[in-house]
Amino acid sequence: MQELKEKILKEGLAIGTEVVKVDRFLNHMLDVEFLERIGKEFRKRFEDCEIDKILTVEASGIAVACLAAQYFEYPLVVFAKKTSPNTMTEDFYEADARSFTKGTVSKFRVSKNLLHAGEKVLIIDDFMAHGEASLALTEIVKQAGGEIIGIGAVIEKGFQGGSRKLRDRGYKVESLAVIREISDGNIIFD
């Protein structure tokens, strides 16, 4: 998606060889007018797909998932929680997601009341790196007995192998901008 690549080049910040910060429109500040077009593009990429629910993970995935829902037929959006609030008393599905960037492991949790067997689920995430977050979301859908329609990522760091890992498992993956390399403050796309 050319407009997204231009936005990343204009407003993103490359740090070292692994990190791209897009705080100005996706990860801290949200440019809703722009993200609507991201949502529309996801619809195009999954055009013929029937979707019952969109699954994402807090926090940055929420905006994109909601704006995408507007271009599908308003499937309910479920976001996995990374922490277990004291109000989460019911049973939940759980999967571990390792963050290589942060060197941590998060537990993703989704209440069993919110995902059901047979539901067709589209997974949406803001950033795909090693694919661990998306993989954890697929685990949760599988625990619920749902069907994974595909995985959409706004930005993918292609050199970290996330989409390959997910495609090897048979999933359709659509990344709207794939970064091939980050070096000397430059971002190079596929």
Place this chain on the structure above:
Amino acid sequence: MQELKEKILKEGLAIGTEVVKVDRFLNHMLDVEFLERIGKEFRKRFEDCEIDKILTVEASGIAVACLAAQYFEYPLVVFAKKTSPNTMTEDFYEADARSFTKGTVSKFRVSKNLLHAGEKVLIIDDFMAHGEASLALTEIVKQAGGEIIGIGAVIEKGFQGGSRKLRDRGYKVESLAVIREISDGNIIFD
């Protein structure tokens, strides 16, 4: 907002005398089609106001803030972060928000790059209890030298005094559904 009250009664869950769970449309699963009408209602409540930015806090505030932005003239949405990711290397504004329900104190942080002196800011939150989260957000706007246009909450637990605390400080507060009492699994509105 009558439709919201009915939604809370139909899909919400009252626990004890202090907690209402609205995981089915606001706090874990997001009913985007419904939340659009929440966004539209916020526009009505702040009809004549010029807004440069909407400020909220992760995670549940994000959906509502984004959908509200669509009914204003697409102000940028900034969400305060509750944790400090290792990629947050720049200077930030910071304020403490105590959660009486959880018995914890969160640090809300907003990068100094994203809020500026003179900006007119609408604060949006999903739930208002003792008002501590909204108060922390007003602190952040003040640190930035911005102007607080008002505070919008989807649901307020009126008996916990949040909006009174904020109005005493001179802020315009609009809560779309005010809960007067929770008891025996019943939710009673103002």
